[in-house]
Amino acid sequence: MQLGSIFLLALLEGLVSASVLALTACGLSLVFGIMRVVNVAHGEFFMLGAVLAWFTASLMPGPPALTFVAALVICPLIVGAVAALADMLVLKRLNYEPEATIVATIGLLYILQQGALTVFGPNALPVPAPLDFRLQFPGFGYSGYKIAVILAAVLLLLGLWLILTRTRIGLVMRATQIDRATARAFGINVDRVYAGVFAMGAGLAAIAAVLIVPIQQAHYLMGADPLLLSFSVVIIGGLGSLRGTVVAALLIGMVDQMIPIFMPVVFPAYGAWFTPTLAKIIATLVVALVLVFRPQGLFGKRMA
Amino acid sequence: MAAVILEARGLTRHFGGLKAVDGVDFDLRQGEIHALIGPNGAGKTTFVSLLSGRIEAQSGRISFDGRDITRLPAHARVRLGIAYTFQITQIYAALSVFDNVALAAQSRGSHPLGAAAMEALSRVGLEARKDQIAGTLSYGHQRLLEVAMGLALKPRLLILDEPTQGLSQGEIETFNGIVKSVVPEATVLLIEHNMDVVMELAEWITVLNFGQVLATGTPPAIRANPAVQSAYLGA
Amino acid sequence: MIDRRALFLHLAVLAALLAALPMLAAYHVTNIAKIMVLAVYAMGYNIAFGYTGLLSLGHAMFFAAGLYAAGMGISLFGLSAAGALVLGPVAGGLAATLVGLLALRTAGVAFMIVTLMFAQAGYLTILYFVKYTRGDEGIVIARAARAIGSVDLSADTPRYLLAFGIFALALLLNLALVRSPFGRIMVAMRENEARSRMLGYNPYTVKLTALAVSGVYAGAAGAAYAVVFGYVGASLASVQYSILPLLYVLLGGAGTVLGPFLGALLMFYLIDYASSATSAYLFIVGAALILLVLFAPKGILGTLRERHARWLP
Numbered sequence: 001m002q003l004g005s006i007f008l009l010a011l012l013e014g015l016v017s018a019s020v021l022a023l024t025a026c027g028l029s030l031v032f033g034i035m036r037v038v039n040v041a042h043g044e045f046f047m048l049g050a051v052l053a054w055f056t057a058s059l060m061p062g063p064p065a066l067t068f069v070a071a072l073v074i075c076p077l078i079v080g081a082v083a084a085l086a087d088m089l090v091l092k093r094l095n096y097e098p099e100a101t102i103v104a105t106i107g108l109l110y111i112l113q114q115g116a117l118t119v120f121g122p123n124a125l126p127v128p129a130p131l132d133f134r135l136q137f138p139g140f141g142y143s144g145y146k147i148a149v150i151l152a153a154v155l156l157l158l159g160l161w162l163i164l165t166r167t168r169i170g171l172v173m174r175a176t177q178i179d180r181a182t183a184r185a186f187g188i189n190v191d192r193v194y195a196g197v198f199a200m201g202a203g204l205a206a207i208a209a210v211l212i213v214p215i216q217q218a219h220y221l222m223g224a225d226p227l228l229l230s231f232s233v234v235i236i237g238g239l240g241s242l243r244g245t246v247v248a249a250l251l252i253g254m255v256d257q258m259i260p261i262f263m264p265v266v267f268p269a270y271g272a273w274f275t276p277t278l279a280k281i282i283a284t285l286v287v288a289l290v291l292v293f294r295p296q297g298l299f300g301k302r303m304a
Numbered sequence: 305m306a307a308v309i310l311e312a313r314g315l316t317r318h319f320g321g322l323k324a325v326d327g328v329d330f331d332l333r334q335g336e337i338h339a340l341i342g343p344n345g346a347g348k349t350t351f352v353s354l355l356s357g358r359i360e361a362q363s364g365r366i367s368f369d370g371r372d373i374t375r376l377p378a379h380a381r382v383r384l385g386i387a388y389t390f391q392i393t394q395i396y397a398a399l400s401v402f403d404n405v406a407l408a409a410q411s412r413g414s415h416p417l418g419a420a421a422m423e424a425l426s427r428v429g430l431e432a433r434k435d436q437i438a439g440t441l442s443y444g445h446q447r448l449l450e451v452a453m454g455l456a457l458k459p460r461l462l463i464l465d466e467p468t469q470g471l472s473q474g475e476i477e478t479f480n481g482i483v484k485s486v487v488p489e490a491t492v493l494l495i496e497h498n499m500d501v502v503m504e505l506a507e508w509i510t511v512l513n514f515g516q517v518l519a520t521g522t523p524p525a526i527r528a529n530p531a532v533q534s535a536y537l538g539a
Numbered sequence: 540m541i542d543r544r545a546l547f548l549h550l551a552v553l554a555a556l557l558a559a560l561p562m563l564a565a566y567h568v569t570n571i572a573k574i575m576v577l578a579v580y581a582m583g584y585n586i587a588f589g590y591t592g593l594l595s596l597g598h599a600m601f602f603a604a605g606l607y608a609a610g611m612g613i614s615l616f617g618l619s620a621a622g623a624l625v626l627g628p629v630a631g632g633l634a635a636t637l638v639g640l641l642a643l644r645t646a647g648v649a650f651m652i653v654t655l656m657f658a659q660a661g662y663l664t665i666l667y668f669v670k671y672t673r674g675d676e677g678i679v680i681a682r683a684a685r686a687i688g689s690v691d692l693s694a695d696t697p698r699y700l701l702a703f704g705i706f707a708l709a710l711l712l713n714l715a716l717v718r719s720p721f722g723r724i725m726v727a728m729r730e731n732e733a734r735s736r737m738l739g740y741n742p743y744t745v746k747l748t749a750l751a752v753s754g755v756y757a758g759a760a761g762a763a764y765a766v767v768f769g770y771v772g773a774s775l776a777s778v779q780y781s782i783l784p785l786l787y788v789l790l791g792g793a794g795t796v797l798g799p800f801l802g803a804l805l806m807f808y809l810i811d812y813a814s815s816a817t818s819a820y821l822f823i824v825g826a827a828l829i830l831l832v833l834f835a836p837k838g839i840l841g842t843l844r845e846r847h848a849r850w851l852p
Contacts, residue, residue, distance in 0.1 A: 038648050107832075287656055
């Protein structure tokens with residue numbers, strides 16, 4: 001393959017990963033932005049969406065395209081319901097006290113992970129792609145499904161943006177974010193908003209996971225990577241800022257995918273000592289240092 | 305006239321468009337009780353927060369005992385002898401009364417610690433309650449504990465931010481006695497709304513209005529000042 | 540000044556642990572030895588979290604610093620077991636100081652995430668240097684190297700006694716620390732940082748000192764683990780090992796000296812019992828975390844202290 005083709009391939013792979021990451025991270029960012037809750041179980045909601053997609057696809061009769069669309073609707077709803085339940089039974093009772101909430105979501109992480117292992121077993125679970133055609137690019141053919149994933153993510157993000165800025169639901173959510181007590185005084189049922197936001201955040205992770213399973217397979221341990229990546233995205237993008245989150249997701253998702261494809265070509269030593277593990281170490285340290293020295297994120301404004 | 309222990313020149317702090325403290329010049333003389341008065345929102349708390357280091361100054365200079373402390377962090381100023389008691393009571397609610405005061409006393413390296421803490425407690429009349437959990441004290445007693453913590457720091461300058469707010473008449477009299485016992489070894493800067501307390505205690509008064517010094521002088525001079533009367537007292 | 544009742548209680552616990560040795564079956568001797576080592580780790584965690592209010596999610600890094608300093612010191616550099624036990628706490632304290640210098644510029648939730656990230660980087664670093672650390676597979680320390688003088692530390696009784704010795708020292712130092720003036724300042728920092736600053740304490744240095752002490756404990760426990768159990772692996776540096784001491788401390792009682800040991804003891808046997816019945820022991824960990832923060836945020840000894848025994852340190 002020529003360098004140009006390799007670059008295009010890397011770009012496409014990067015876009016796929018960035019779009020899924022943007023959805024997942026927006027879920028985390030939404031929950032943090034409105035509820036000030038750091039949800040460590042977010043990756044497990046992602047994982048739950050993926051294994052449920054497998055469950056739906058393998059249980060429902062009919063062509064893959066149909067079962068997949070069904071999964072795309074059902075899984076986020078189920079995962080959202082689980083999240084809403086967790087919010088009402090646990091987080092609300094903790095009064096969203098930040099540290100207790102994190103500890104509780106760590107507990108939730110273990111329970112969901114173990115639950116998935118017990119119910120679905122330790123094997124990777126494949127889900128067939130609903131679309132089966134390839135697009136011919138100069139020098140390589142590319143999965144049409146992956147292009148569809150990018151488009152779907154863009155549409156979903158646009159939808160999310162419309163909900164947040166143009167609807168009453170969005171208005172109520174923003175009012176709750178600004179001042180819980182005042183929102184309550186204006187007759188907003190804050191408890192329901194919180195449960196809804198937590199469900200929505202988890203649902204976004206679940207949708208992202210359903211989109212990715214035809215490419216990646218579902219597995220009970222798959223939640224760790226999206227969690228760490230989403231954390232990085234939300235931190236780099238500025239805590240709680242959705243626009244920053246999308247920009248950072250694009251950046252991190254692209255870098256994450258492009259390095260393994262592109263680096264061996266331009267940097268022959270890649271793989272010898274500059275391994276994916278080293279790249280991860282550097283990335284993790286960078287994110288930690290951003291949080292230490294620029295807590296408002298790379299794209300956020302410093303608060304007064 | 306006694307030496308100046310604290311001097312502020314051109315002290316400024318704005319919050320967005322709000323000029324909370326705007327170019328204030330201020331002198332505090334060794335051993336005096338100096339009251340800072342002014343209408344609500346005049347910038348009194350911001351001003352003493354600049355002196356104590358809780359808020360950083362945007363411009364201007366503060367010196368304490370001849371030393372420039374403008375950039376010194378709050379805890380280091382406390383170590384130099386500038387003690388600050390909070391407007392809203394800030395005690396360690398979960399700890400015992402004794403531990404609260406002991407924390408202040410040990411910060412000054414007082415030895416023996418127990419005796420120093422008990423002395424501060426007895427000055428405010430709380431020695432019998434030393435084992436009580438501070439959060440269970442009555443509001444007035446919590447204010448007194450706050451003062452005791454200030455005393456246990458053995459400060460050279462004690463800044464009291466609305467100390468009598470919410471105290472009963474009897475408690476205010478106790479408090480007045482405590483403040484009088486602090487000088488002239490230490491200097492007291494007092495933010496106060498209760499004019500009876502101000503007139504009883506203060507030897508010198510500075511009036512702040514809209515972040516600027518409106519007037520400064522002895523209590524009779526301030527009382528007679530027409531600008532002060534129209535802005536504040538005359539209301 | 541240490542309350543007599545408190546001193547008596549802690550000495551009694553130590554005496555009971557020593558007296559129990561001849562009565563315990565071999566299986567339990569190993570278990571209790573492991574619990575005592577993990578309790579030292581949890582005590583260190585408690586100094587940061589329980590007393591100073593620093594909720595770290597990265598303590599596995601400090602534990603691993605001691606663990607690998609000891610393990611690699613012995614296996615690669617021919618260090619003696621005794622030397623490894625000294626090197627461990629130094630390495631743990633150093634790691635905690637370095638992390639603290641940066642992480643303590645943040646607070647609360649950001650501090651949790653930063654420590655989590657640093658520990659993750661540490662874990663990945665162990666995997667990266669697989670040639671020296673042997674990664675996930677881990678280093679098994681030869682039996683011959685696990686001896687002090689002529690005493691074989693891989694045998695049941697000596698390993699129990701060594702774990703006990705380290706535990707006893709850690710416990711009594713912990714007791715002295717929390718009853719010292721500095722112990723009072725740590726608690727003050729936890730209770731009200733703004734107030735403590737206005738009493739002349741620099742929050743940054745107080746917290747850094749507490750974190751360093753906490754790291755020394757974690758490193759000591761890591762080194763003890765390497766020497767006593769002869770295994771040093773990357774899984775011991777993973778996130779789970781940062782959560783473990785948090786769980787022990789929450790169960791036993793944050794901000795109590797005996798809480799970490801009590802929590803470790805109960806949790807260890809609960810998981811041990813559960814994993815013989817089902818493979819789903821992570822359920823227990825998860826459920827325990829949630830139930831504790833919901834219904835008993837002060838833990839067993841914290842609740843006891845609040846209701847009945849205020850003198851409990």
